[in-house]
Amino acid sequence: MRFVILGAGRIGLAHVDTLMKLDGVSALFIADLDSARAAAAAATVQGAAFGTIDEAFSWKPDGIVIAAPTSVHAELIVRAVQAGIPTFCEKPLAESLTSTLAVVEEVERHDVPVQIGFQRRFDAGYVEARRSLAAGEFGELRRMHMVTCDPTPPPAEYVPVSGGLYRDCHIHDFDILRWVTGQEVASVFATGSNRGAEYFAASGDIDESATILTLNDGTLVTLQGSRYNGAGYDVRMELAGTRGNRTVGLDERVPLTSTEPGVDFPSGTPWGTFQERFTDAYREELAAFVTVVHGTTPARCTPRDALEALYIAEAASLSRVEGRVVMLAEVRASARVEARI
Ligand SMILES: NC(=O)c1ccc[n+]([C@@H]2O[C@H](COP(=O)([O-])OP(=O)(O)OC[C@H]3O[C@@H](n4cnc5c(N)ncnc54)[C@H](O)[C@@H]3O)[C@@H](O)[C@H]2O)c1
Numbered sequence: 562m563r564f565v566i567l568g569a570g571r572i573g574l575a576h577v578d579t580l581m582k583l584d585g586v587s588a589l590f591i592a593d594l595d596s597a598r599a600a601a602a603a604a605t606v607q608g609a610a611f612g613t614i615d616e617a618f619s620w621k622p623d624g625i626v627i628a629a630p631t632s633v634h635a636e637l638i639v640r641a642v643q644a645g646i647p648t649f650c651e652k653p654l655a656e657s658l659t660s661t662l663a664v665v666e667e668v669e670r671h672d673v674p675v676q677i678g679f680q681r682r683f684d685a686g687y688v689e690a691r692r693s694l695a696a697g698e699f700g701e702l703r704r705m706h707m708v709t710c711d712p713t714p715p716p717a718e719y720v721p722v723s724g725g726l727y728r729d730c731h732i733h734d735f736d737i738l739r740w741v742t743g744q745e746v747a748s749v750f751a752t753g754s755n756r757g758a759e760y761f762a763a764s765g766d767i768d769e770s771a772t773i774l775t776l777n778d779g780t781l782v783t784l785q786g787s788r789y790n791g792a793g794y795d796v797r798m799e800l801a802g803t804r805g806n807r808t809v810g811l812d813e814r815v816p817l818t819s820t821e822p823g824v825d826f827p828s829g830t831p832w833g834t835f836q837e838r839f840t841d842a843y844r845e846e847l848a849a850f851v852t853v854v855h856g857t858t859p860a861r862c863t864p865r866d867a868l869e870a871l872y873i874a875e876a877a878s879l880s881r882v883e884g885r886v887v888m889l890a891e892v893r894a895s896a897r898v899e900a901r902i
Pocket of ligand 1: 567568569570571572573592593594595598614628629630631633651652653678679680835
């Protein structure tokens with residue numbers, strides 16, 4: 562099958578590398594607004610073509626992978642589904658709640674599969690957490706703790722267009738929380754601080770976060786985030802039940818240091834980047850997309866899932882700014898009112 566990749570930046574280049582090694586992928590066409598980037602990416606793959614976005618659509622691919630900036634996701638997804646082409650799009654689905662709602666409605670008007678790039682759904686640890694929880698192997702879920710910490714901050718130009726820490730980064734936690742537990746979030750209380758570069762505060766963003774979420778069944782969840790985690794790239798999820806617990810990300814490379822005498826766990830080199838931590842998950846999600854294009858499986862993460870994760874990110878952003886607990890019902894209701902306007 563023939564695949565187009567739109568956007569040959571950080572994640573796009575990784576997807577080019579992954580896609581070309583997958584069974585079922587016979588040809589690639591790479592398009593980027595910056596034609597030199599598209600050409601350079603195509604040069605890494607034998608026989609890959611490159612060109613403009615219009616030429617990519619005219620090439621009549623079987624599937625499209627969108628790895629362009631968030632600001633153009635909405636228009637590219639709509640163009641792809643209107644052309645009847647199965648689409649994979651990086652998270653988040655769109656820049657705002659209003660445009661996300663519009664894209665979801667447009668996608669659902671067409672019988673064209675769309676998969677959103679929440680790769681944690683394809684990470685072996687999260688897959689096992691979901692399975693063991695559903696099987697009741699550690700009793701009834703009562704508490705969870707999640708962490709997503711970057712070792713170094715993103716560049717200054719990325720922050721103002723990122724949507725902020727909750728929509729850009731913690732949206733991964735919100736999506737995987739729903740997927741692992743099968744629960745919805747009822748309420749959020751979020752706080753954050755500015756301890757790093759001034760460009761975070763200048764954009765109304767934060768670089769450290771702490772959040773409390775309550776799920777519909779009463780399970781309590783704490784979440785921490787940082788753009789300055791000197792120890793390494795730290796992504797974990799701890800689940801505590803009435804008969805035991807499970808932890809995702811507790812491996813030899815987790816960036817933790819024990820103070821206990823004689824304990825040398827973890828002994829590996831700490832994870833340094835999201836690319837290395839999730840290499841296998843990125844491969845699995847694109848392998849799954851190939852089967853979606855083939856018509857063998859449905860998309861594991863749909864635009865509606867992306868909308869649900871964004872509702873939680875909106876609630877967290879509002880909670881932080883207004884210093885109060887925000888019910889998800891409030892965010893859903895105001896989104897519906899805005900969409901009617
Ligand atoms: N799932 C993940 O873990 C993950 C990780 C990083 C980034 N992302 C997401 O991937 C997207 C891209 O992020 P990035 O860090 O690779 O950005 P980037 O800035 O490194 O790359 C974006 C590329 O898209 C090109 N581009 C701009 N407009 C375009 C258009 N209309 N059509 C085609 N190409 C266009 C740019 O020239 C650039 O080469 C963002 O939405 C981001 O949220 C997801």
